[in-house]
Amino acid sequence: MKTQTRAVVIGGGIAGCSTLYHLTQEGWTDVVLVERDELTSGTTWHSAAQVTNFGMNQTMVGLKTHSINLYQELRDDPDYPVQYNHGDGGIRLANTEAQMDGYRHFASMARGMGVEFEVLDAAECARRHPLISTDNLLGGLWDGNDGDIDPASLCQALARRARKAGAEVYRQTDVTGLTQLKHDSWIVHTNKGDIACEVVVNACGYRVNEVGAMMGVEHPVTSMEHQYFVTDEIPGIVEAGHRMPLLRCPISDYYCRQEKNGLLLGFYEQDCKTWGMDGISPDFSNDLCPDDLDRITDVLEGAFERMPALMEVGIKNVVNGPITYTIDGAPLVGPIPGKRNAFCIIGLRAGLGEGGGHGWLLAQQIVHGEACYDTWVIDPRRFTGHATVELTALKAIEDYQNEFRFHFPNEHRPAGRFAKTTALTPVLAAEGAEFTVINGWERAEYFKPTPDFEVTHGFHFDEAFEVVAGEVAAVQNAVGLAEVNGFNRIEIAGPDAHAFLDHVICGRVTKKAGRVGLGYLLNDHGCVKAEATVANIPDGPVWYGSAAASEWHDMDWLSAHADGFDVSLRSLTNDYTILVLAGPKARDVLSAVSRADWSASAFPWLSVRRAYIGIAPAVVMSVSFSGELAYEIHVPNANLYSAYHALRGAGEAHGLRLFGARAVESMRMEKGYLHWKSDLITEFDPFETALDRFVKMDKDFVGKAALEARQAKGVGAKLVSLKVDIDTAPAHPGASLMQGGEVVGTVTSGDWGHRLGMNIAYAFVRPDLATPGTRTQIDILGQLVDAEVITPGPYDPETRLPRG
Numbered sequence: 001m002k003t004q005t006r007a008v009v010i011g012g013g014i015a016g017c018s019t020l021y022h023l024t025q026e027g028w029t030d031v032v033l034v035e036r037d038e039l040t041s042g043t044t045w046h047s048a049a050q051v052t053n054f055g056m057n058q059t060m061v062g063l064k065t066h067s068i069n070l071y072q073e074l075r076d077d078p079d080y081p082v083q084y085n086h087g088d089g090g091i092r093l094a095n096t097e098a099q100m101d102g103y104r105h106f107a108s109m110a111r112g113m114g115v116e117f118e119v120l121d122a123a124e125c126a127r128r129h130p131l132i133s134t135d136n137l138l139g140g141l142w143d144g145n146d147g148d149i150d151p152a153s154l155c156q157a158l159a160r161r162a163r164k165a166g167a168e169v170y171r172q173t174d175v176t177g178l179t180q181l182k183h184d185s186w187i188v189h190t191n192k193g194d195i196a197c198e199v200v201v202n203a204c205g206y207r208v209n210e211v212g213a214m215m216g217v218e219h220p221v222t223s224m225e226h227q228y229f230v231t232d233e234i235p236g237i238v239e240a241g242h243r244m245p246l247l248r249c250p251i252s253d254y255y256c257r258q259e260k261n262g263l264l265l266g267f268y269e270q271d272c273k274t275w276g277m278d279g280i281s282p283d284f285s286n287d288l289c290p291d292d293l294d295r296i297t298d299v300l301e302g303a304f305e306r307m308p309a310l311m312e313v314g315i316k317n318v319v320n321g322p323i324t325y326t327i328d329g330a331p332l333v334g335p336i337p338g339k340r341n342a343f344c345i346i347g348l349r350a351g352l353g354e355g356g357g358h359g360w361l362l363a364q365q366i367v368h369g370e371a372c373y374d375t376w377v378i379d380p381r382r383f384t385g386h387a388t389v390e391l392t393a394l395k396a397i398e399d400y401q402n403e404f405r406f407h408f409p410n411e412h413r414p415a416g417r418f419a420k421t422t423a424l425t426p427v428l429a430a431e432g433a434e435f436t437v438i439n440g441w442e443r444a445e446y447f448k449p450t451p452d453f454e455v456t457h458g459f460h461f462d463e464a465f466e467v468v469a470g471e472v473a474a475v476q477n478a479v480g481l482a483e484v485n486g487f488n489r490i491e492i493a494g495p496d497a498h499a500f501l502d503h504v505i506c507g508r509v510t511k512k513a514g515r516v517g518l519g520y521l522l523n524d525h526g527c528v529k530a531e532a533t534v535a536n537i538p539d540g541p542v543w544y545g546s547a548a549a550s551e552w553h554d555m556d557w558l559s560a561h562a563d564g565f566d567v568s569l570r571s572l573t574n575d576y577t578i579l580v581l582a583g584p585k586a587r588d589v590l591s592a593v594s595r596a597d598w599s600a601s602a603f604p605w606l607s608v609r610r611a612y613i614g615i616a617p618a619v620v621m622s623v624s625f626s627g628e629l630a631y632e633i634h635v636p637n638a639n640l641y642s643a644y645h646a647l648r649g650a651g652e653a654h655g656l657r658l659f660g661a662r663a664v665e666s667m668r669m670e671k672g673y674l675h676w677k678s679d680l681i682t683e684f685d686p687f688e689t690a691l692d693r694f695v696k697m698d699k700d701f702v703g704k705a706a707l708e709a710r711q712a713k714g715v716g717a718k719l720v721s722l723k724v725d726i727d728t729a730p731a732h733p734g735a736s737l738m739q740g741g742e743v744v745g746t747v748t749s750g751d752w753g754h755r756l757g758m759n760i761a762y763a764f765v766r767p768d769l770a771t772p773g774t775r776t777q778i779d780i781l782g783q784l785v786d787a788e789v790i791t792p793g794p795y796d797p798e799t800r801l802p803r804g
């Protein structure tokens, strides 16, 4: 056994084998996989092993396409062919128009990744899958690439190829401890000796937290028991003369594929069970949980109704095994938060279908620092301090119970709520707030006009449209107050604070005391990594502010680049909350509760100072995401209610109204302001993202050399604003822009601009289509809708209002 290598991958299921293979493909051949038993002895060996192309975002579709292409290549390898039934096709069923809209949107989104899904009516579903009835069925989504693969031979083939390229695989080798050395390298302790390495990868399936504990990390992953059974031969399958497509049923919560001449059916019962939360026997390997078919009778009935032929045949065998879940159903693939040179590929609940792609994207991140797609949707840092195993278990149960019922836009499900709250949460709830969840924080989305007000979740503008319009009007004409909790705030102290920021930000960094500036951080590929508001508090440290979700992401990035600078970084994210006061009367309200001079000359746009709001200490910034005259009031959480109470009271005289995140979204679209991880992603550089004025090529910064190289090649796409000619639905993120039957762009954000009465979208488009006035079309819910490129920020284009 080697005692020194570049990377040790722990775990020999699909996740580990795929990572090992892809590391060798990306150029790291001195790598090792250690497996406590034999390859595939965790969950992988008994998987139903369906491989689908469906995903709810482009990263997921892209990585699954990679799996499918790779598996086809392995199937065709004459030296070691893998059994892969590719192209049986598959149908996701629907019995509501809202689900059908979802499928129309996902088809539009997937087209941008070169994948064609088809939206079918009920009769066509039944024609393609002759065993199903059309009762209570509207239609479905057809995925022609669906199929299934033999999991054992897939993993062996990947390991075999990795070995050929130089990697080594040590079976019966149990990792018993991990030690991080100076300079961030690792010692992996095993029952067979130690291996020193640069990088460790946790690919331990349901044992993820045993290995996590060895490095002091509790990963938000838990396991659920999951069952399928295989039937005897079904005559209808033989008669059909072709293989049955896969089925996914959100109506009765099961999936189904052909197995020999019978069917394999897997169930997501309501009466579901977590597994292994209080420890897993060391002997559980190549093992299953006891069968428990009684638990699935509810869902079984639905399957029988859909496929009456099932009632005529017996069950051949039952499989019940652990399957891992995270908080949002997507796995954790990438850097382990707060650790260096440590990565994970865990929480895979569809690991056979996705594993090829996840291993590919992880290997790229390990070797090159970033993957070809933006990987935020699978980034382990998207969950932060609230992400305990207890919360994970609640969300896992909820997700399992809704396995094929995708989340609608603005839908936030009830399990595990109130993970992060402030003193204002019950106060705003009493004011009628409907809450959205951002990085675990309960944030007001809008304020309900009546206690029983509810919206119907779907892809069209919903019943809250007029409510949001009212909140926007109050901000535009008088004054609004909003709580923005969880905003990421890092205090940068020390003599090199500005030199450090100058190093990581690609534009000019505001150094003047009392001033606020906006900057962008690039990765080593010259693409957009982060967005920061830099505030120079007059008598104190510099504050680095960024999106709530970026809390751990940005801290990791800043810490990793702070070597050599005399700075200290401290997160204040959970210590303060912002109250946003916005609208033409904002200054009057602020002046009524604070003795400071708030005139435009004493405290102009883009200023910061300390002040008291009533008796509450605060840091106030004159910045505006709404485009109106506005103040961001950062208040210590202990004083939050006090500041709120003072502002709310003073606002009475000026027609103050509370507003929520949906109103903010509408207004920022009208101002051309961007959202991190919607419009600001690692697939594009700042020139492509239309951030030219935030880049200064006459200074040095992280990512500059790569940006120069990209510049030499010319821009590949351009972020534009569009006016969209439809008033019933927004252009949802991912929707494809079409020109002459070709995809020419992808929507990143879309919403109704209530002040302008305009449906606005942002999209990355082919550079030749980026000029204002260019007309194009967007596939919105299956309809080609006309759209026109406009100059970004059509509301108050000179930005006079916030200066007022």
Ligand SMILES: Cc1cc2nc3c(=O)[nH]c(=O)nc-3n(C[C@H](O)[C@H](O)[C@H](O)COP(=O)(O)OP(=O)(O)OC[C@H]3O[C@@H](n4cnc5c(N)ncnc54)[C@H](O)[C@@H]3O)c2cc1C
Pocket: 010, 011, 012, 013, 014, 015, 016, 034, 035, 036, 037, 038, 039, 040, 041, 042, 043, 044, 045, 046, 047, 048, 049, 050, 051, 173, 174, 175, 176, 203, 204, 205, 206, 207, 210, 211, 226, 227, 228, 266, 285, 319, 320, 321, 322, 323, 324, 345, 346, 347, 348, 349, 350, 351, 352, 353, 354
């Ligand atoms: C009943 C069922 C049906 C499923 N059907 C599908 C499907 O149709 N399609 C699909 O895509 N997915 C399906 N899945 C999910 C899929 O099987 C899993 O996502 C996938 O197998 C997980 O692979 P993994 O490599 O992450 O974990 P595992 O396969 O569990 O591998 C982890 C490995 O790590 C090893 N290990 C753990 N601790 C240590 C240690 N300390 N030292 C060394 N090695 C260690 C284990 O021995 C194990 O071999 C199904 C799952 C179940 C339970």
